Amino acid sequence: MDRKEFLSQVGFGAASLLFLNCLSGCSKSADAPATPANVDFTVDLGSSANSPLANEGGYIYTNGIVVAKTVSGNYIAVSQACTHEGASVQYQTSGNRFYCPNHGSTFSTTGAVINGPATRSLAQYNVAVSGTNLRVYS
Ligand code: FES
The missing domain is CATH 1.20.5 (Single alpha-helices involved in coiled-coils or other helix-helix interfaces)
Known part of the structure; x- marks a missing residue:
């Protein structure tokens, strides 16, 4: 040869x-995991496990949700599983968006699709800060 x-x-x-x-x-796409429903839990911002949320750009995964602190210092929460094939999305400070490392889909801070292959938005959840507690809820 x-x-x-x-x-x-x-x-x-x-x-x-x-x-x-x-x-x-x-x-x-149809096999992507379901998004968490009836969500209502609290993240202890003082806990070392949640220390990434002390910094702009930091994020954690909890209860099937990614909770992030944006570059402007606001907390946001969207479903963790990419709507394409379910990989965990990551918060990116560059572009202030969520990124899926599996095939490159990007989502806005509200979970809307910016670029595919994903075609469905991530679910967005409400957040409320009270002292050192961050409530995440539907
Ligand atoms: S699993 Fe996220 S883009 Fe394919």
């Missing part, structure tokens, strides 16, 4: 794998 034949076979194999992977994974 010469170099050209090898590259041709490897290239075909890689393309085939991508195609087969896409067949099994590119149409799973």
Whole structure:
């Protein structure tokens, strides 16, 4: 086998794998996890477990929800699971948005889709600060 034949076979194999992977994974939007409903819980902002929320840009995952402190210092909460295939979204200070590292979908701070492949918004939850308690609720 010469170099050209090898590259041709490897290239075909890689393309085939991508195609087969896409067949099994590119149409799973309907399988994305359900968003948390009837939400009402409190995050202790004084707890070391929640220390990321002390800083602008920090975020935590709790109860299927990502709670973030935005670059402007406001708390926000949206469903954790990307509406495409369920990967955990991350808050990004650059762009002040949520980002899915799985396929690159981006969502606004209200959970609206900015860029796909996700087509459905993340659920947005209410937040209220009282002392060192942050209430997250539907
Ligand atoms: S899981 Fe595909 S973009 Fe989030």
